[in-house]
Amino acid sequence: xxxxxxxxxxxxxxxxxxxxxxxLRAFKGIAEGVENxxxxxxxxxxxxxxxxxxxxxxxxxxxxxxxxxxxxxxRGIDCPQPVRNREGIALGTxxxxxALIATFLLGTSVRRPTAANCxxxxxxxxxxxxxxxxxxxxxxxxxxxxAGWRPLYEQARDRADIVSPGLSTLIADELSVLEARWPxxxxxxxxxxxxxxxxxxxxxxxxxxxxxxxxxxxxLLAYDVAICLNAWCFEPDGAFNQTKGRALxxxxxxxxxxxxxxxxxxxxxxxxxxxxFLLTRLVDWLNVPPGALVRPHDPLxxxxxxxxxxxxxxxxxxxISEGTAA
Amino acid sequence: xxxxxxxxxxxxxxxxxxxxxxxLRAFKGIAEGVENxxxxxxxxxxxxxxxxxxxxxxxxxxxxxxxxxxxxxxRGIDCPQPVRNREGIALGTxxxxxALIATFLLGTSVRRPTAANCxxxxxxxxxxxxxxxxxxxxxxxxxxxxAGWRPLYEQARDRADIVSPGLSTLIADELSVLEARWPxxxxxxxxxxxxxxxxxxxxxxxxxxxxxxxxxxxxLLAYDVAICLNAWCFEPDGAFNQTKGRALxxxxxxxxxxxxxxxxxxxxxxxxxxxxFLLTRLVDWLNVPPGALVRPHDPLxxxxxxxxxxxxxxxxxxxISEGTAA
Numbered sequence: 001x002x003x004x005x006x007x008x009x010x011x012x013x014x015x016x017x018x019x020x021x022x023x024l025r026a027f028k029g030i031a032e033g034v035e036n037x038x039x040x041x042x043x044x045x046x047x048x049x050x051x052x053x054x055x056x057x058x059x060x061x062x063x064x065x066x067x068x069x070x071x072x073x074x075r076g077i078d079c080p081q082p083v084r085n086r087e088g089i090a091l092g093t094x095x096x097x098x099a100l101i102a103t104f105l106l107g108t109s110v111r112r113p114t115a116a117n118c119x120x121x122x123x124x125x126x127x128x129x130x131x132x133x134x135x136x137x138x139x140x141x142x143x144x145x146x147a148g149w150r151p152l153y154e155q156a157r158d159r160a161d162i163v164s165p166g167l168s169t170l171i172a173d174e175l176s177v178l179e180a181r182w183p184x185x186x187x188x189x190x191x192x193x194x195x196x197x198x199x200x201x202x203x204x205x206x207x208x209x210x211x212x213x214x215x216x217x218x219x220l221l222a223y224d225v226a227i228c229l230n231a232w233c234f235e236p237d238g239a240f241n242q243t244k245g246r247a248l249x250x251x252x253x254x255x256x257x258x259x260x261x262x263x264x265x266x267x268x269x270x271x272x273x274x275x276x277f278l279l280t281r282l283v284d285w286l287n288v289p290p291g292a293l294v295r296p297h298d299p300l301x302x303x304x305x306x307x308x309x310x311x312x313x314x315x316x317x318x319x320i321s322e323g324t325a326a
Numbered sequence: 327x328x329x330x331x332x333x334x335x336x337x338x339x340x341x342x343x344x345x346x347x348x349x350l351r352a353f354k355g356i357a358e359g360v361e362n363x364x365x366x367x368x369x370x371x372x373x374x375x376x377x378x379x380x381x382x383x384x385x386x387x388x389x390x391x392x393x394x395x396x397x398x399x400x401r402g403i404d405c406p407q408p409v410r411n412r413e414g415i416a417l418g419t420x421x422x423x424x425a426l427i428a429t430f431l432l433g434t435s436v437r438r439p440t441a442a443n444c445x446x447x448x449x450x451x452x453x454x455x456x457x458x459x460x461x462x463x464x465x466x467x468x469x470x471x472x473a474g475w476r477p478l479y480e481q482a483r484d485r486a487d488i489v490s491p492g493l494s495t496l497i498a499d500e501l502s503v504l505e506a507r508w509p510x511x512x513x514x515x516x517x518x519x520x521x522x523x524x525x526x527x528x529x530x531x532x533x534x535x536x537x538x539x540x541x542x543x544x545x546l547l548a549y550d551v552a553i554c555l556n557a558w559c560f561e562p563d564g565a566f567n568q569t570k571g572r573a574l575x576x577x578x579x580x581x582x583x584x585x586x587x588x589x590x591x592x593x594x595x596x597x598x599x600x601x602x603f604l605l606t607r608l609v610d611w612l613n614v615p616p617g618a619l620v621r622p623h624d625p626l627x628x629x630x631x632x633x634x635x636x637x638x639x640x641x642x643x644x645x646i647s648e649g650t651a652a
Contacts, residue, residue, distance in 0.1 A: 008437035023530060027434045028366065031355030040354065040366060042432070106368070108353045111334035204349065 005037045005052045007095045012041075012050075015094045018085045019101065021045040035214060037097070040104070047104035049080060052097040057214065059098055064140040066090050066100060068132070068190060068216050075131035078201075078209040080105055107201025107208035115247040118232050120207040121200060122248035125192070125228055126255030128210065129221045132190030142193060142217040144276055146182045150175055152279040159286050163299055167282075171275070174306065178272050183220070183265045191224035193217055196231040222262040225252060226269035229318060230277065230305050238304045246319030253320075263315045270318070271309040278302035331363045331378045333421045338367075338376075341420045344411045345427065347371040361540060363423070366430070373430035375406060378423040383540065385424055390466040392416050392426060394458070394516060394542050401457035404527075404535040406431055433527025433534035441573040444558050446533035447526055448574035451518070451554055452581030454536065455547045458516030468519060468545040470602055472508045476501055478605040485612050489625055493608075497601070500632065504598050509546070509591045517550035519543055522557040548588040551578060552595035555644060556603065556631050564630040572645030579646075589641045596644070597635040604628035 009027060016024055022044025030049075032038045037052040053062060066082045070090075073081040080102035082090040092099045110117050142148070153171055160168040192199075194215035201209040225248075233244040252258070281299035288296055312318070339350055348370025356375075358364045363378040379388060392408045396416075399407040406428035408416040418425045436443050468474070479497055486494040518525075520541040527535040551574075559570040578584070607625035614622055638644070 009434040010437055012434075024434055025432045025529065026430075029357030030366070031357065040356070104352075106351045108335040108338075108350055111336055203351065 004054050005095050005097050007037075007039065007050075007052070011095060012039075015092060015099070016041075016043065018087070018092070019083065020086060021048065021083070021101070041101070048083065048101050049104055050094075051100045051102065052094060053099070054097065057098075061140060062091055062098055062100075064138045065213050065216060067138050068135055069102065069213055071135040071137075072128065072131050072213075077128060077131050078105065078207075079213065080209075080211055105201055105209040105211060107203045109198045109201055111197065112236070113197055113232050113244065115241075115244045116205070117197075117202065117207075118244040119247040119251040120202070121195070121228060121232055122225075122251035122253075123255050124200070124207050124210060125195060125224060126252045128192060129189055129224065129256055135190050140217045142191070142219040144193070144215070144280065145219055145223070146178055146272060149178070149272075149275060149279055152283055156279065156282045156286055160282060163282060163285060164303060167303065170303075171279070174271065174275055174310075178268070178275065181268055182272065183261070183268065186220045186222055186262055186265060187259065188218060188220050191217060191219045191221060191227075193219065193224060193227060195224070195228055220269070221256075222258060222265060223269050223273065225249070225258070225262075226266060226273040227276075229266075229270055230273045230302070233318075234305055234308075238301075238308075240305075240308050240318075242317070242319045244319075249318060249320045258320075263320055266315045266318060266320065267309060267312040270312070271306060274302050274306035274309055278306055330380050331421050331423050333363075333365065333376075333378070337421055338365075341418060341425070342367075342369065344413070344418070345409065346412055347374070347409070347427070367427065374409065374427050375430055376420075377426045377428065378420060379425070380423065383424075387466060388417055388424055388426075390464045391539050391542060393464050394461055395428065395539055397461040397463075398454065398457050398539075403454060403457050404431065404533075405539065406535075406537055431527055431535040431537060433529045435524045435527060437523065438562070439523055439558050439570065441567075441570045442531070443523075443528065443533075444570040445573040445577040446528070447521070447554060447558055448577030448579075449581050450526070450533050450536060451521060451550060452578045454518060455515055455550065455582055461516050466543045468517070468543040470519070470541070470606065471545055471549070472504055472598060475504070475598075475601060475605055478609055482605065482608045482612055486608060489608060489611060490629060493629065496629075497605070500597065500601055500636075504594070504601065507594055508598065509587070509594065512546045512548055512588055512591060513585065514544060514546050517543060517545045517547060519545065519550060519553060521550070521554055546595070547582075548584060548591060549595050549599065551575070551584070551588075552592060552599040553602075555592075555596055556599045556628070559644075560631060560634075564627075564634075566631075566634050566644075568643070568645045570645075575644060575646045584646075589646055592641045592644060592646065593635060593638040596638070597632060600628050600632035600635055604632055 012027060013024055024043055026042040028040045030038050030040050035056050036054050039050040041048040041050050069079055069082055072079050083101040084090045090100060153175060157168050199212045228248060229245055232248060233241050235241050278299055281297045281302060284296040285299050335353060338353060342350055350369055352368040354366045356364050356366050361382050362380050365376040367374045367376050395405055395408055398405050409427040410416045416426060479501060483494050525538045554574060555571055558574060559567050561567050604625055607623045607628060610622040611625050
């Protein structure tokens with residue numbers, strides 16, 4: 001939940017007056033996203049989401065995020081579309097923060113994805129990768145890919161064993177392997193990099209939208225697939241559900257066939273994706289102020305996933321047939 | 327901001343299936359209210375607020391709140407209207423909590439009320455008191471009236487001086503005066519008891535709705551007026567704005583003239599109202615867990631207001647003319 005910056009209705013009315021959205025009808029802080037403050041706006045023109053970008057977001061990245069959402073919307077991807085003001089500018093300033101109004105997307109996220117949900121997600125992910133292919137005007141490196149993991153580890157190494165005995169050594173070993181073997185030369189492009197179930201909306205069982213592009217960046221496309229295998233295909237008891245993996249991968253490949261090199265790299269990419277979320281959750285977990293009302297995500301969920309990926313002997317364990325390579 | 331209980335879309339869909347509201351279209355936790363969890367629902371039938379009642383609410387009080395909102399809506403008061411399910415029941419259970427779906431009220435609250443806003447509030451408050459007059463099916467005593475203040479003081483007395491030197495003695499003295507002189511025999515009925523600016527919606531400058539009836543109870547009507555004088559008519563610098571007081575009181579009296587006894591009691595009732603919010607804020611302030619993300623309201627704001635009311639020598643200081651008594 002996230003409303004870090006308080007906006008008065010009076011300030012908002014003045015801000016809205018620079019847009020062609022009519023008068024304000026309702027205005028509520030909403031519990032969505034963890035990095036920024038989000039408000040639901042209802043105006044005479046409809047429903048919108050107002051986002052105020054908080055300190056963890058680098059203002060220099062905002063044009064990339066806004067440009068990406070605009071680009072994807074023109075390519076037919078169902079995602080929030082930035083609204084420009086009367087001067088044609090999307091990014092404004094409100095309550096001392098960079099601020100964006102975007103269209104409101106109908107739909108609800110699923111908590112326990114079914115195999116059908118995973119298939120829909122796989123197809124949408126491939127569609128996103130294809131639609132992003134010609135978004136070349138701006139570039140954003142992935143600060144949370146392999147080069148970014150060791151600095152995170154340094155923040156957590158001394159206290160990691162508080163969370164789980166032996167965790168510090170396990171991460172150090174894993175880091176060495178991944179840094180040495182991380183694939184180069186796989187197809188790259190724009191990735192979402194955080195396409196968890198809460199960022200995907202469904203309406204009547206049909207995937208109706210993707211949100212939260214604030215980890216979007218340029219990186220290996222198959223790494224995005226590996227992130228989704230982690231986020232969508234494990235059961236609450238920690239078991240990988242191969243039926244869901246197969247559904248996700250087959251639907252992805254129907255839209256964008258993976259190369260043999262991408263398929264071969266999947267187990268390693270999946271280890272990397274698990275380590276990335278293990279590390280960021282671990283750092284957050286170790287830095288919660290005592291008594292805080294927001295409980296961070298459990299890092300151990302991703303330790304279990306990492307252990308599964310280390311046990312994988314072939315991409316077939318994810319439900320992919322190597323014969324399906326393009 | 328408040329989303330204490332997490333509801334999965336799957337649970338919500340099952341709950342909604344017992345209502346005639348069509349299918350779920352969107353669902354977001356909202357930052358409204360401090361006692362309960364609130365969600366915005368959009369269904370095929372429109373927009374609604376889902377409230378889950380948390381532990382600070384006594385389930386035995388819920389029929390009073392729901393009955394009151396239903397009663398007021400039938401009397402033409404713009405307030406959230408409880409939605410009954412197909413079995414005709416308004417209060418359900420969701421995620422282990424008592425749950426209510428109510429209609430969504432358009433409008434936005436004001437942060438810095440103008441005199442015109444105060445006049446609109448005064449008229450609406452009188453309208454509420456008149457509309458509540460025949461809500462006699464249920465009764466709820468005001469746990470936060472004069473008899474409830476000493477127990478609050480006992481929770482805070484030993485540490486009150488941390489917040490402001492001498493505060494503990496000041497409150498003890500004030501309590502003795504108020505307990506001895508609290509008026510009996512003034513007109514009583516249903517009061518809102520928490521009609522702060524964030525619980526009043528305006529649309530295009532017109533008052534369009536009242537929300538949050540969860541302090542609603544039976545008590546002195548003029549005490550509700552005194553609460554509103556405290557909440558609406560002080561400036562950010564702590565000064566009482568007599569123009570706003572006059573606007574509020576005149577508009578109230580145009581709908582429901584105050585008796586001479588009510589007018590004479592106003593300074594004492596205003597002291598009591600200031601002490602009530604001073605005490606609850608003080609207890610909250612002294613009980614914040616270290617590092618908590620929610621900062622409670624400043625108790626000293628109400629200490630300043632209390633000091634003003636102690637300096638008042640006549641009801642005229644609030645902007646009322648004693649000649650206007652009914």
